[in-house]
Structures are given as C-alpha cells and as structure tokens.
Amino acid sequence: MKPRAGTGSVTKSVTKKLYIKTYGCQMNVYDSERMADVLAPLGYGLSDNPDDADLVILNTCHIREKAAEKVYSDLGRLKPHQQRKAEDGGRMIIAVAGCVAQAEGDEIMARAPQVDMVFGPQTYHRLPEMISKAKRAVGEKVLDTDFPPEDKFDHLPEERVRKGEVTAFLTIQEGCDKFCTFCVVPYTRGAEYSRPAATVLQEAKRLVADGVREITLLGQNVNAYHGDGPDGREWGLGRLCRALAEIDGLARIRYTTSHPRDVDDDLIAAHGEIEKLMPYLHLPVQSGSDRILEAMNRKHTAAEYRHIVDRLRSARPDLALTSDFIVGYPGESDQDFADTLKLVTDIGYAGAFFFKYSERPGTPAASMREQVDDAVKSERLSTLQQLLDSQQEGFNASMVNRTLPVLLEKPGRHADQLVGRSPYLQPVHLDIPDSRHAAMIGTVIDCTITGLTGHSLFAVPVRDGQAGSDSTNSSNTVDSSNSGSPTPDSADRGQERISA
Ligand code: SAH
Ligand code: SF4
Numbered sequence: 001m002k003p004r005a006g007t008g009s010v011t012k013s014v015t016k017k018l019y020i021k022t023y024g025c026q027m028n029v030y031d032s033e034r035m036a037d038v039l040a041p042l043g044y045g046l047s048d049n050p051d052d053a054d055l056v057i058l059n060t061c062h063i064r065e066k067a068a069e070k071v072y073s074d075l076g077r078l079k080p081h082q083q084r085k086a087e088d089g090g091r092m093i094i095a096v097a098g099c100v101a102q103a104e105g106d107e108i109m110a111r112a113p114q115v116d117m118v119f120g121p122q123t124y125h126r127l128p129e130m131i132s133k134a135k136r137a138v139g140e141k142v143l144d145t146d147f148p149p150e151d152k153f154d155h156l157p158e159e160r161v162r163k164g165e166v167t168a169f170l171t172i173q174e175g176c177d178k179f180c181t182f183c184v185v186p187y188t189r190g191a192e193y194s195r196p197a198a199t200v201l202q203e204a205k206r207l208v209a210d211g212v213r214e215i216t217l218l219g220q221n222v223n224a225y226h227g228d229g230p231d232g233r234e235w236g237l238g239r240l241c242r243a244l245a246e247i248d249g250l251a252r253i254r255y256t257t258s259h260p261r262d263v264d265d266d267l268i269a270a271h272g273e274i275e276k277l278m279p280y281l282h283l284p285v286q287s288g289s290d291r292i293l294e295a296m297n298r299k300h301t302a303a304e305y306r307h308i309v310d311r312l313r314s315a316r317p318d319l320a321l322t323s324d325f326i327v328g329y330p331g332e333s334d335q336d337f338a339d340t341l342k343l344v345t346d347i348g349y350a351g352a353f354f355f356k357y358s359e360r361p362g363t364p365a366a367s368m369r370e371q372v373d374d375a376v377k378s379e380r381l382s383t384l385q386q387l388l389d390s391q392q393e394g395f396n397a398s399m400v401n402r403t404l405p406v407l408l409e410k411p412g413r414h415a416d417q418l419v420g421r422s423p424y425l426q427p428v429h430l431d432i433p434d435s436r437h438a439a440m441i442g443t444v445i446d447c448t449i450t451g452l453t454g455h456s457l458f459a460v461p462v463r464d465g466q467a468g469s470d471s472t473n474s475s476n477t478v479d480s481s482n483s484g485s486p487t488p489d490s491a492d493r494g495q496e497r498i499s500a
C-alpha cells in the first residue's frame with residue numbers, strides 16, 4: 001500500500017519527487033502519510049513510482065521473515081534507478097524507515113550501500129534535518145534509530161497532504177509492553193505510549209473538517225490506550241470513543257488492533273451505547289490452546305477469550321469478529337491445533353488473518369527447540385483457512401436481502417459504479433451514474449444487499465435519490481469488517497481475508 005499521489009491540496013510548490021512504499025500494518029500507512037506531510041513544506045510531492053524520484057522511502061515491516069527480506073529485494077531493484085539519476089546529474093536519496101530499520105539498521109547499511117538514510121518509527125519529525133545531513137555529505141550515511149524522549153506527534157504538522165478522503169487512520173497509541181514471545185513489535189516500536197486525548201480530538205476534528213467521515217483509531221495495542229484526558233483524568237479507549245462520537249460530521253468510528261487482555265468494562269459498554277462505533281472488532285486470539293497461549297505469553301486462556309466475546313456480544317449482538325491466528329508455534333501439537341479449530345468453530349468469525357509461525361531473531365520463541373516442520377505448518381494453515389473461509393462466506397452470504405447503511409467512499413473500477421463499506425467493513429458496490437458521484441461520496445445511505453462475489457457485496461439504494469441524505473449508521477443487524485491486522489505484504493500469510 002502506498003499513499004496515492006495527486007490528491008494533495010497543500011499549496012507549497014512541488015519541486016521534488018517523493019516515492020514512499022509502505023509495508024506492514026496500518027500504523028505504517030499512517031506514518032507514511034505523516035512523513036509526506038512533514039516533507040511537503042520542503043517541496044516534496046508524492047509520486048506513484050520510484051523512477052526519477054529525488055527521495056525514496058521504504059517504510060518497512062519486520063513482523064515475519066518474508067516481510068523483512070522483501071525490503072532487500074526492493075532495494076536491489078532501486079539501484080539502477082539511482083544510478084540512472086546520478087548519470088543524469090541528479091541524486092536519488094534512498095531511505096529505509098520503519099520496523100526493519102529499527103531492528104536491523106546496521107545490517108541494512110552494510111548489505112545495501114545504496115541506502116543513504118536509515119531511521120526508526122519514532123524519528124519521522126526529524127526527517128528535514130536528516131535529509132539536509134544526507135545531502136551535505138554524499139557518501140556519509142544517516143542512521144537514527146533512537147527512541148527520542150520528545151513526542152514525535154508533537155512535532156508533526158497539522159496540515160495534511162491528502163485531502164478529500166472519506167476514511168482516515170489516526171494513530172492514538174504506539175508501542176507495546178506485552179512481549180508475546182513470538183513478536184518483534186515491543187523491540188521495534190518501543191514501550192507503550194498513549195497520545196493525550198485533546199490532541200487526538202483536535203486531529204480528528206481537522207480530519208472531519210477536511211471531509212473525513214470515518215476514522216479508524218490505530219495502535220499496536222489500541223485498547224491499552226490510557227491518554228491524559230482534558231479533564232485531568234486518564235481516559236481509556238471507551239471514553240475516547242464517546243468524545244469522538246460527539247464530533248458533528250463524523251459518521252463512523254473503528255479501532256484496531258485490540259488485545260483481549262485490555263478489553264475493559266467501559267469499552268464493552270461503549271460498543272452497546274455508541275451508534276457511531278461500528279459493530280466490527282478485530283480481536284486476535286492467535287491460538288485456541290491454553291498451553292500455547294501460555295507459551296506465547298498472551299496472558300489469557302481460551303475460556304477467558306470466549307467470556308470476553310460473550311460479553312461483547314451481549315452488549316452488541318450483531319458484533320462481527322475477526323482475529324489473527326498463528327499456526328506452528330514451537331511445540332504446537334495436533335491436539336493444540338485441534339483446540340484452535342474448536343475455538344474458531346465455536347466463536348464464528350466474519351474474517352481472519354492467519355500465519356505460519358515465523359522465527360524472529362531476538363524473540364524468546366525463536367530459540368525454542370521444538371520448532372514445527374514447515375510441511376506441518378502448511379497443512380495446518382490450509383485446514384484453518386478452509387474453516388475460516390467457509391465462516392466468512394457464510395457471514396457474507398447472510399447479508400443478502402438485508403438492508404445495511406453503506407458509507408460511500410469512491411468511484412468503482414467500472415463506469416457508473418460507486419464503492420462503499422458496510423458497517424462490517426465489507427466492500428459494497430452500487431450502480432450509480434457518474435454524474436451523481438460527487439454528491440453521494442461521503443454520505444451514508446441505506447442499501448439492500450442484492451448479491452455477492454468473492455468478498456464484495458452488491459447493493460441498491462433503498463430509496464433512489466437518497467444522495468445527500470445522511471442517515472448515520474443505525475442498523476443493529478449484521479456485519480463483518482475491517483482489516484485489523486498488519487501484514488498486507490507478507491507472503492507467508494494464508495490470506496488477507498478482509499482488506500483494509
Ligand atoms: N498487537 C496485535 C498484533 C500485532 S502483529 C496483537 O497482539 O494481536 C500482527 C499479527 O502478526 C499478530 O496478531 C500475529 O498473528 C502475527 N505475528 C506476529 N509475529 C509473528 C511471527 N513471529 N510469526 C507469525 N506471525 C506473527
Ligand atoms: Fe504486543 Fe501484539 Fe506483538 Fe503481543 S502480538 S507483543 S500484544 S504487538
């Protein structure tokens with residue numbers, strides 16, 4: 001995923017070409033957008049391709065081995081572009097940002113001499129300084145993988161390059177203190193940090209003023225949110241959602257990714273009370289086996305997870321759930337895997353991401369002796385995939401003939417087609433003449449679902465001529481939805497079942 005070029009309306013003149021490639025989770029998508037915002041005042045305008053770019057940033061992901069390796073092959077492909085630019089008398093600065101940069105800064109410098117700058121996720125606000133340093137000293141590399149004491153969010157510009165979007169990400173929390181034994185995030189993103197509620201609300205209001213109708217709050221562990229509230233108290237995620245719901249013009253709120261341990265009473269109540277909070281929750285469980293959950297340091301049992309789901313569903317009966325699963329964690333037996341299948345069968349998911357366990361250097365699980373054979377991992381992945389696929393298909397099929405509020409986002413791939421999202425984050429296609437798109441994009445209209453293909457639904461407006469009418473989401477019917485998880489780029493994931 002990469003930020004699209006061309007939607008910007010920042011008035012500074014564009015004199016340089018910027019190409020950003022984003023790997024990994026939505027937090028990286030948000031960071032890439034914010035990097036573009038930091039660079040716009042320096043004259044950098046976003047481009048869709050790296051040819052001839054003055055600055056290329058690879059915003060990387062370290063979550064699984066293949067995600068990290070991809071960066072090195074992309075760097076190889078950039079080399080001729082960089083050489084060509086130099087032959088023409090120009091200079092292409094190549095930067096590696098994100099979680100691979102944080103984890104393997106020195107290795108990148110050694111393996112890829114074409115790289116000029118390497119910087120970690122907490123340093124983006126220092127990009128202008130880093131660029132001028134890289135420009136001054138050809139041949140000298142810039143490496144910044146500190147976790148600086150100052151808050152990068154305090155230094156990011158208010159002005160956004162991308163405008164006119166109906167949906168937006170908003171990072172409210174970063175880092176993780178959970179230390180699941182398989183995971184690199186606590187090492188790449190650092191300790192957990194929550195932004196003050198007032199700055200989150202201010203950023204949300206700005207987004208809404210720019211036309212955004214749906215905000216997805218982001219955090220590696222978003223429901224661990226505990227920001228300072230404007231009332232001097234600490235606010236949890238439920239409280240924050242209530243305040244966001246009061247913003248006029250904001251139609252929908254989502255959040256991702258949540259940890260079962262941090263689902264508190266107030267958040268459960270919020271799902272029952274806040275109409276704008278969509279009935280969709282990505283709540284990764286990873287495994288259905290207590291033995292494996294304990295070995296993973298997930299700090300909850302399968303029964304506790306079921307109980308949390310029961311309570312959430314009591315508060316919001318139509319809540320659609322999605323999850324992440326890891327198969328082949330060290331020591332996972334046939335019985336452990338059977339426990340996972342049982343949990344999936346009992347819970348019933350609207351979608352999921354599933355991965356083969358990938359050894360990550362430096363994490364406790366990587367040094368465990370009982371690593372599972374790749375063939376066994378593949379077999380388990382495909383069994384789990386079949387089960388989750390059939391659940392997702394059933395969930396999508398249950399939408400047919402229902403009336404759902406759809407937030408209209410953009411023109412479809414074909415002429416006279418609009419695409420929106422159901423409350424459950426399913427893409428919904430409607431046949432609407434191009435001439436009506438401008439008036440309808442950004443509105444929420446009630447639609448009858450007429451059919452489906454793959455993961456997409458087809459629909460017709462309940463009342464034709466609803467353009468401009470704006471029922472906020474009210475139906476408490478059904479749903480599935482948002483992408484929760486990191487990963488769009490990893491080749492070892494089973495399948496990305498619900499796209500962001
Ligand atoms: N904070 C979230 C997940 C962040 S990482 C949570 O706790 O649920 C996103 C997903 O990548 C994880 O949920 C997990 O399923 C997967 N993942 C993380 N490390 C992995 C590894 N070493 N091998 C395979 N999958 C992994
Ligand atoms: Fe933190 Fe999630 Fe990684 Fe666990 S899986 S360490 S909760 S980011």
Ligand code: F3S
Pocket residue numbers: 023024025026027028060061062063098099184185188189220486487
């Ligand atoms: Fe980093 Fe997100 Fe990947 S936190 S390791 S980019 S999943």
